Amino acid sequence: MAGSKTATLYRMVMPDHLCPSGLKAKWLLEREGYTVEDHPLRTREETEAFKAKHEVSYTPQAWIGDKRIGGYTELRKHFGRKQLEKGETTYRPVIALFTMTLLMALAAAWVATGEPLTILSAEWFVSFSMCVLAFLKVRDVESFSTMFLNYDLLARRWVPYGYIYPFAEGLAGVLMTAKILPWISVPVALFIGTVGAVSVIKAVYIDKRAIKCACVGGDSNVPLGFVSLTENLFMIGMGLWMGFNAFA
Template sequence: MALPDHLCPSGQKARWLLERQGYEVDDRLFRTRAEVDAFKAEHGVTTTPQVWIEGKRVGGYTDLRERLTDWDPKATTYKAVIYLLAVAAATAVALSIGFLGTITWQTLGWFISVSMILLGMQKLRDIESFTTMFLNYDVLARKWVPYAYVYPWVETGAGVLMTGMLLTWLSAPAALFIATVGAISVFKAVYIDKRELKCACVGGNSNVPLGFVSLTENLMMMGMAIVMLIQINV
């Protein structure tokens, strides 16, 4: 669609993908809403764009993307976690070099705390989807549903305080509590009950499997919280 008030983003992406794959594209634009409606009625479709390759209809942009690339919307993937942790690591290194002039053990602490902030924000982005997935396995949330809504706020808040090394007496126990419950929940669901579930660690509607990554996340949070509690008591 190339209407006066709308240039279809999916159509632009479909054309770009085809050209990137070496296809010569005959791009037929709809200039009016009447043309769009007539096309949908003629071909029995509900959306545009629609793509044909050598006379055979492929479908819309997502169908095209699935055909021409290795993208599978249902496939298990760790990409979301990898990207998030990479950003957290880069931020931790930048903080260390910028404020301390070198990489120290504090870099690891910042990596964990920044990861907590980013993970918490992913959950808060769509808290309803997160809570639905979280209730599949968290032992405390399944007994008290409000905990599922509280969890991402505690994770994010504790991460912010830990990054600034503020109010350790509050942030460390809070992080230790949710991480301990989380570790127990993941271990029970995956290694005892042998359930195959999606992880809510990067928010709802993710294809990240519940397992080693989720358990490691909770154990790292527990370790950092314990270290911080020891430090304030030394």
């Protein structure tokens, strides 16, 4: 029952710094039904004295009864919440990305045609996804290109391709969204999609390598495999579809 359990929390609350993890820790404890005895640490000196007294290296620090649990991350683990460990792979960023681009495509098609489920919404889903994936790569192209070199066959032979790839993907996505200049977008999508698909197949399904995918940027923990292969197959399929409609 809410209010029947108590927890003690020490967190930094200073004029120039309100600890975000401390706020999250307080919110999580209250959400779990605890009445929080909140002890703000209002100066650096007070914070350092607290850490020295309790022999801890960081704040916030939470106690449930006489047991010290730790900070926000430790509280999440204590309450059985999923906590991504450092270096652990996850498909969460890709699921979020494709969910959002699908909703964007459905919304845009609704505005354009009055119907959400159309060929246009399927086309825009792919082209919007290409644009967003390109953005995630371009925001740190150096990091992306480094991770990309781990598996892409062409980039390993010609390093500049790792820098060109995200801009090429973005260009093809924008042109396909606008349905203009198919003589540029179609060959680009087919080329980078084919090279990417072959590279993933070799790295994952032939060489059996367990490495991270650069598909959502160079700082991702997405494993290389099905998702990256799907991205490339989507580009190939979109290129073939756009080419057929433009040149048939």
